[in-house]
Amino acid sequence: METTLSVRTNKHDEMIDITSKIEAYLHDQNVKNGIVIVSSLHTTAGITVNENADPDVKTDFLRRLDEVYPWDHPKDRHMEGNTASHLKVSTVGHNQTLVVSNGSLVLGTWQGVYFCEFDGPRSRKVHLKVIEG
Numbered sequence: 443m444e445t446t447l448s449v450r451t452n453k454h455d456e457m458i459d460i461t462s463k464i465e466a467y468l469h470d471q472n473v474k475n476g477i478v479i480v481s482s483l484h485t486t487a488g489i490t491v492n493e494n495a496d497p498d499v500k501t502d503f504l505r506r507l508d509e510v511y512p513w514d515h516p517k518d519r520h521m522e523g524n525t526a527s528h529l530k531v532s533t534v535g536h537n538q539t540l541v542v543s544n545g546s547l548v549l550g551t552w553q554g555v556y557f558c559e560f561d562g563p564r565s566r567k568v569h570l571k572v573i574e575g
Contacts, residue, residue, distance in 0.1 A: 443471055446483070455508070457492075457500040458499035460568060461554045464540075465547055467570055474545050476574035481537035483569055486527035486561035488534035494554030507533070507560075522550045527560035542572070569575050 447463050463479060480490050493499040511526040511533075518525040538555065541548040547555070557568060 443473075443574075444569065445571065447568040448498045449557050449566040449568055451487075451557075451559035451564055451566060453559065454562055455504045456559040456562060457490075457503065457556045458559070459494055459548065459554045460557050461494065461549070464567075464570060466558055468542060468545065468547070468572070473542055473571065473572055473574060476497075476542050476572060477539055478542055478547070479537060479539050479569075479571040479573075480555060481571070482531070482557065483567040484531075484536075486524055486531060486559075487564075487566055488531040488536050488558040488560070489538045489568070490534045490556050490558055491540075491549070491553050492556055493552045494556075495552045500556075524561045530558070530560040537554055 449458060449460065451458065464478065464508065467488060468478065480489050492503065507530050511529045513526045515525065
């Protein structure tokens, strides 16, 4: 089974916790055990698992990516001017594979699933593919 979730971003760079959206889909579909593959359908937005307790983690994460991949690098040649966003996605990754056990995502106490926007604000899509087992 699979579906596509909509995510609306509000900033140029942003991390949005989508854990509850994924879990709601799993609950609605009565998924008990298996895996769910969570994929960004964009070249300038990714998916990661990280701490969801301290909001400063997101701030630091985005700041450090900006330090490594500055937006206005003088040697970038990509005509859209968003080379940094493509590099950030290649670093973070465009998908995550997560275990589902007893109807819930198997995550650590402080972990959440994040949609990482690197070229917003935009309307985005996240694809979920569930493999039960």
